[in-house]
Amino acid sequence: MSDHPASGADVRIVWFRDDLRLSDNPALSEACRDDGPVVALYILDDVSPGIRPLGGARRWWLHHSLQALAIDLQAIGIPLLLRRGPAGKVLPEVVEAVGARQVHWNRRYTAAGIAIDTALRTDLKAQGVEVESHNGSLLIEPFAVTKGDGGWFKVFTPFWKAARERIGTPRSPLPVPKPRQAPALDVTGDRLVDWGLLPTKPDWSGGLAKTWTPGEAGARERLETFLDDGLARYKAQRDEPAAGAVSMMSPYLAFGEISPVTLWHAAAAAGGGRSDASVEKFLAELGWREFSYHLLYHFPDLGQQNFQPRFDGFSWKGDPAALAAWQKGQTGYPIVDAGMRQLWRTGWMHNRVRMVVASFLVKHLLIDWRAGEAWFWDTLVDADPANNAASWQWVAGSGADAAPYFRIFNPILQGEKFDTAGRYVRDHVPELAGLPDKWLNKPWQAPSDVRRRADVRLGKTYPEPVVDHDAARQRALAAFQEIKDQA
Numbered sequence: 001m002s003d004h005p006a007s008g009a010d011v012r013i014v015w016f017r018d019d020l021r022l023s024d025n026p027a028l029s030e031a032c033r034d035d036g037p038v039v040a041l042y043i044l045d046d047v048s049p050g051i052r053p054l055g056g057a058r059r060w061w062l063h064h065s066l067q068a069l070a071i072d073l074q075a076i077g078i079p080l081l082l083r084r085g086p087a088g089k090v091l092p093e094v095v096e097a098v099g100a101r102q103v104h105w106n107r108r109y110t111a112a113g114i115a116i117d118t119a120l121r122t123d124l125k126a127q128g129v130e131v132e133s134h135n136g137s138l139l140i141e142p143f144a145v146t147k148g149d150g151g152w153f154k155v156f157t158p159f160w161k162a163a164r165e166r167i168g169t170p171r172s173p174l175p176v177p178k179p180r181q182a183p184a185l186d187v188t189g190d191r192l193v194d195w196g197l198l199p200t201k202p203d204w205s206g207g208l209a210k211t212w213t214p215g216e217a218g219a220r221e222r223l224e225t226f227l228d229d230g231l232a233r234y235k236a237q238r239d240e241p242a243a244g245a246v247s248m249m250s251p252y253l254a255f256g257e258i259s260p261v262t263l264w265h266a267a268a269a270a271g272g273g274r275s276d277a278s279v280e281k282f283l284a285e286l287g288w289r290e291f292s293y294h295l296l297y298h299f300p301d302l303g304q305q306n307f308q309p310r311f312d313g314f315s316w317k318g319d320p321a322a323l324a325a326w327q328k329g330q331t332g333y334p335i336v337d338a339g340m341r342q343l344w345r346t347g348w349m350h351n352r353v354r355m356v357v358a359s360f361l362v363k364h365l366l367i368d369w370r371a372g373e374a375w376f377w378d379t380l381v382d383a384d385p386a387n388n389a390a391s392w393q394w395v396a397g398s399g400a401d402a403a404p405y406f407r408i409f410n411p412i413l414q415g416e417k418f419d420t421a422g423r424y425v426r427d428h429v430p431e432l433a434g435l436p437d438k439w440l441n442k443p444w445q446a447p448s449d450v451r452r453r454a455d456v457r458l459g460k461t462y463p464e465p466v467v468d469h470d471a472a473r474q475r476a477l478a479a480f481q482e483i484k485d486q487a
């Protein structure tokens, strides 16, 4: 590697993190504002204290996303430099190597991310390097919305009301910038392939590749599909996993390949500027993402620690066999298994089914929500430190503004109610496809001749239920009773 300063002074670095896009990227736009040459940097940091390494599904996505980003940046004359290591060391090295006078980044909100960025800002400033940070990933940052008494929100509805008042109409999305000078760069970075982000032996990514096109162009394409064919049905059908009425924007948001500001304006424009129930519902879901970040910022241990301390005394069962059955989609409850197999195959799961499978793990199997959160972290392409943690705690009942613990989803009824025609279950659990709708969500109750005709042999082609629903429900309620009265 040869580290010679780029020729031409006043180089700016844009440090890309969870904002892998060119449009509506405040850090990139600011860096390109005047004449100086711009260098883009991505650091793969899985070693700094507190930084949680990406799960397998997100590593696959990151590889493809960085490939797309490099091509998009090249088209506007900006080289993308890849480096691996602790950001606190790597960034100052790159600053020196390219002779940068300015560094721009979009802010992040995990405790570890904030600590690294704060220390870097101090170090770089001490070296005379200007550091500018921006809001690139939220409609409103967690510290910009407060309760009347100055505190932070623990309940969604008042949070979103206050947040919407503060947001008003978000600023217009920023266009892709046009830097005036390409840097003459004599600094080399890592080769993406050498990071080994893609799975080999075995390569399990076939279903991901069929489902997704990572990168900014893929985000736009998916958004267009949603605007044309999902948004108008969103309010009515967003709970039906086979309806295709949701946006599937979550991985693109998690990697910052599209901004919430862009989504907001796209949805509002599609609603024709009129008040529209589907548009409002969609904006409120973006609001849940904002709320999760609000919680994470103010309660940084959201992913590890019960928000309600009384849950610290809950007697979770360590049950590796049941956990494995859940992970593999072999619980014997069709809607749960369909969800877990959709997750494994595509790296994504419909929200209604996420709630059902999470409730099943925590309540029917009495397995600690942190085991579920960790599995999702590894397998979801949209695994997000705020949304994943907040949602698991919401389902478990241990979170802020959580579902009450005694609300235990019945996996049979959930399947019958939200997958009425059985399309979702038949798609992901094909060995049950021949069962009539009436028995699809409870194959063990089907008369034996019905099962025989459908070629379903319990315990052979499809598992018996790992737990009995009614007994599991009673057991969960009794376990909750033990911590119920604690503060």
Ligand code: FAD
Pocket (backbone or CB within 6 Å): 238, 246, 247, 248, 249, 250, 251, 253, 254, 285, 286, 287, 288, 289, 290, 292, 349, 350, 351, 352, 354, 355, 358, 376, 380, 382, 383, 384, 385, 387, 388, 389, 391, 392, 395
């Ligand atoms: P849409 O319905 O089209 O919503 C648009 C966007 O709004 C989503 O992309 C997402 O950014 C946001 N959103 C929607 N619902 C929620 C919600 N309940 N909480 C927070 N934000 C929301 N979402 C993640 O992005 N990453 C996660 O790691 C994650 N883990 C979850 C774990 C559990 C146990 C549960 C119950 C939910 C989890 N969610 C997570 C929230 C939600 O399921 C997904 O955001 C949603 O299914 C993504 O699909 P979509 O983009 O089609 O959503």
